[in-house]
Amino acid sequence: MPAMPSEVRERPHASPHPPARSRRLPRLLEPAQRTGRVRWKVRGPAAWRPSPADRDILWLYLLTRIAIWITAYCARFLFPSDPVAHDPTPPLAPFQHWDWDHFLNVARDGYFPGGAGPWQPGWDNREAFFPGFPLVLRAVHFIVPDWTSAGLLISLVSGAVAVLALARITRHHLPDAEAGRRTVLFFLLSPCAVFLAVGYTEALFLALALPAWLAAQRRNWPLAMTLTAAATAVRVSGLFLAAALVTHFLLTARSIRDLRSLPWLALPALPLALFSWYLHAHTGDWMAWKHAQERGWFRTFHAPWEAWANTWHNAFDHAQSTGYAFMFQAELAAMVTGLVLLIVLARKRRWPETVYVALSLCALGTSYWYTSVPRAALLWWPLWIALAAWSLRSPRIKTAYLCLVTPLSTVFALTFLTGRWTG
Structure with missing residues (x-):
């Protein structure tokens, strides 16, 4: 994979003096001159208006959402649970599988309804899931009565925020005007992109984590760590993000003034501490969420x-049925991809991103077997930026990626939407 430049190259202004302020744009554009370069800061209402590049990103995002909805509609007719059925399943049934049931149960009934808990046989281990997404789901449910629709709305809005932030992060690293859109395209067509369109945590996590990363690039540490704390309430991966941002802080701190933000770095640990305290109060176990995962x-x-x-x-020794074996093969492929990404990031000395991906791989690669590694790859945004950078240098890479990944994305979407994700 190619090098990813650490910062955007800026073109020096032709004049050493900033231009006079236009009467038509009072107080909206203010130049900040640094080392002979002019950076424009948008202020006021114009800062909230989407740029043409943002509109292109949102249009691409909407089209891929429509594609997934079309796939879900077709799956209801072509892959019914009963081969001789004459009526398709309900319209939202394809989105009601696997972890969605756990999020729904927590949002609707709480973690320990009626005194039930892990001490009972047949317990569903719902305390393994962090409370961020169920809390948002319950809040949205007050406006959207249908639980599944509420979950889909959360992911729809969160995904839009995530792709806009991803494009901005890309433009920070790559000077090519096409880079942001290219990265988002690769991301939205990745094999497990279906999980961004269902009631799962990936979209909400990225909607918090990516703006946190942007805030850290601007050294707005209170905002960065507040968003990271919210991301930690959604997924334990928020702690990996926090470690990466701490690394970034240590590498960029230059003065005593910078150290004033040091206490903010501890904020992401607060959601985990509160969740552990809550679980201990009900189970007597500080690590109940971890033991539920086990x-x-x-x-x-x-x-x-x-x-x-x-x-x-x-995956390969005929120990599982073909459906399960295929998913284990996908786990291995995703792990190899993550290891290659880790090596590339380390070689380019992108230490914060290296820490983030390394902690994720460590957590995923030290279980009895690999579980949910392809889904976790959605959260490795340096991967999509690196692929975009590679494709910009070698145009055939884009064609190869789209031709090879699109059928995989369709197959993975169908396996989830038809309830066959785990075999």
Whole structure:
């Protein structure tokens, strides 16, 4: 993969003096001259208006959402649970699978309804899921009565915020005008992009994490760490983001004044502390969320080579039915992709991103077997930026990516929408 420049190159202004303020744009554009360069800051109402580039991104986002909705509609007719059915499933049924049930149960009934809990047989281990998404789901439910529609609305709005932030991050690294749109295109057509369009946590997490990353680039640490804390309430991956931002802070702090923001760096630990305290009050276990993951999803600690061997055995040694074997193969492919990305980031000395991806791989690669690694790849935004940079240098890469990934995205979308995701 190609190098990713650490900052956007700026073209020096032709004049050493800033231009006079236009009467037509009073107080909206203010030049900030630094080392002979002019940077324009947008102020006032114009700052909230989407630029033409933003509108292009949102148009692309909307088209891919429509594509997923069309796929869900067709899946209801072509892949019914009953092969001889004459009526399709309800319109929203394709979006009501797997983890959605856990989020719905927590939002509607709480973590321990009626005194139920992990001490009972057949418990669903819902405390493994962090409370951020269920809390937002419950809030939106007051406006949107249907739970599934509320979940889809959260992901729809969150995804729009996420892709706009991703495009801005890309433009910060790559000077090409096409870079932002190219990155978003690769991201939205990635194999597991269907999870951005269903009632899952990925879109909401990215809608918080990516603006947090942008705020950190501008050294707005109170905003960056507040958004990171909110992301931590949604997924434990927020702690990996916090570690990456701490790394960025340590690498960019230049004066005593910068150290005044140091206390903000501890804020992302607060949601986890509060959630652990809540679970301890009901179960007597400070790590109840972690133990629920171990019971329900085999996330007990194993050496990385053991996790690889167990996943390989289930993928290729005929230990599982074909559906399960295919998903284990996808887990292996995603892990290899993550390791390659980690090496590229380390070689380019992009240490904050390296820390983020390394912690994610460590958490995912030390279970009994790999679980949800392809979904986690959605959260590795340096991957999509790196692919965009590569494709801008080698135009054939874009064609190859689209031709190879589009069928995978369709297959993965169908496996989720038809309830076959885990085999």
